[in-house]
Amino acid sequence: MRALRLEAPGQARIVEQALPADTAEEVVLHVLAAAICRTDARMWQSGHRDLVLPRVLGHELCVRGEDGRRYAVWPGASCGRCQACRSGAENLCRAVAVLGFHRDGGIAQRVRVPRSSLVPVPGEVPDAVVCLAEPLGCGVNALNQAGVEAGERVLIHGGGPVGLLLALAARARGAQPLVVEVDAEKAALSSRFQSLSGVVVTREEPGYGWDVAINATSSSHALCAGLQRLRSGGRYVVFSGLRQEAGRNDLSRLNEVHYRQLHLVGAFGCTHASVTEAVDLLAGYRKAAGALIEAVISLEESPDALRRVGQGGVLRFVVRPEGAGYQA
Template sequence: MKAFQLKNIGNAGIAEIPAPEIQEGQVLLKVRANALCRTDAKMWKMGHRDLILPRVLGHEFCGTLASDEKLYVAWPGNACGKCDFCRKGYENLCDQMEIVGFHKDGGLAEYAAVPEKNLLPVPDNLPDKLACMAEPLACTINALTMANVRKDEKVLIFGAGPVGLMMALAIQVRNAEPTVCEINPSKIQMSRNFQRKTGITVTEKVPQGKWNTVINAAPALETFTDGVKNLISGGSFCIFSGFTKNCPQPSMAKEMVNALNEIHYRQLRISSAYGCTRQQIRLALKILENQADILSLLIEKTITIEEIPQILPKIWAGQALKYIVKPI
């Protein structure tokens, strides 16, 4: 079968490989749609903590089973189901976690092997190109849950990439008030249809104000130091995106100490989110069904597997909304 494979860091391309063999408890999913994610581009450019090479990338996908021709989203995790984390509903924290597209081959191929228990049925009226966005949307739901975002609260998101915008919509669905801050004017332009349709503001300057919650959907450390300054006392910062490792300027160390002290003096809270649970994918599928018109605005284009190599640099540069790959 045809697949998009990362062989080494910086070296990815189309490969002809055998269809995956099914292990016990797994099923073979014919991949119908796989959304490209900035994490795919990150793995290609600089690797990732959870990446094992060589790897067929892709963790945001849906597909059909040969047995019933129905569409399913695959939760990309594989948790043990028995440990304390799994039993308490934090299966994304399972010590034995293996992620499809990271530890195991993923959805940027004609077929993917996934545990049967990870399949979540897609509502009949939801097309595959939208259903595959359930995973990133579910990750934003995880962040809102961990940050305990409640009705009428004001939430500031740093980063107007597709996931920042999805998060803003998920906040609006909760009847809270999102605002998105984006330093790149071309990205603000890119989201103008989304802004018009939702009434959500995307602004270039950090809006001064008192936010109940600030969440970073962008990797710059300044999102943390600026975000903390603008929280109400007792408010919460949620770390959603990992921070870039190379510290931009020496003065940042001082800024970080100031931010940590501000957390202390004003009893601010820190939360964080990584990945999502199956239940959060179910919730995301509901939002996708109800908000299909709006979420469609986040799709840049539908492409083939062969087109991925030329698109990945664009995603890495943050110059695109969602590209949906249709492998077949």
């Protein structure tokens, strides 16, 4: 089978490799669609804490089983026995192996995943949109960690596809999200999504008094801006990992947590349950979610797409490893 393999930082190519085989717990599936996200591009540029090379990339997938059914995929394989796994926090399992990071992912003609990681999807959601169940599932997990409820005001910094999906999930539960994206070009990219979803993206920092704030960008400046704008007693979700910024990580801003009794929570990836919730949401918001797809491309075009995602200024590219046309 053919696959997009990252050989070393900066070196991604299409390779021919052996078809994986089923095991007692794992099953080989046809990949109908696989999205390329910022994390894939960052791994291509500079590696990642959890990345083991060489590696077939791809953790945002729509697959088809031998039963002919389509599935979204929770992109992990966890032990199923530890305290984290038993409490439904399998994303925190210390033995977790994530597709496209610790084990081969799905920007390939086939992928092998644990049967327990499959989430059935309804017929009306297009393959390319099913891929968004993973990043949307991460957003659902973040909202759950903060206990976001209907009527609450939620401030999200970062207007890339993940921040926008997070806002969509917040709206779906009756909260009032606002996305701040300071980059004019990036903010303009989401105009179609905004009109279809009702999510509002602004370039201006809003006023004070938010119940919840979340970072969907790796800038520490955005994290500080969110902390400042929370109402006293508000909750902050550290959702995106922060990048190293020489001389700019000023921790004195954490005094906001101290003086105003803010609650700080972390959110890391997604769980089987949050991906399942995301699939339900996608059924209702498939048109809006579809507006986050930049283009549907072939496997051969995927190394170049990885470069373009790394440069920024694009939404999600979705790879069709079998080369079939886009199912709208």
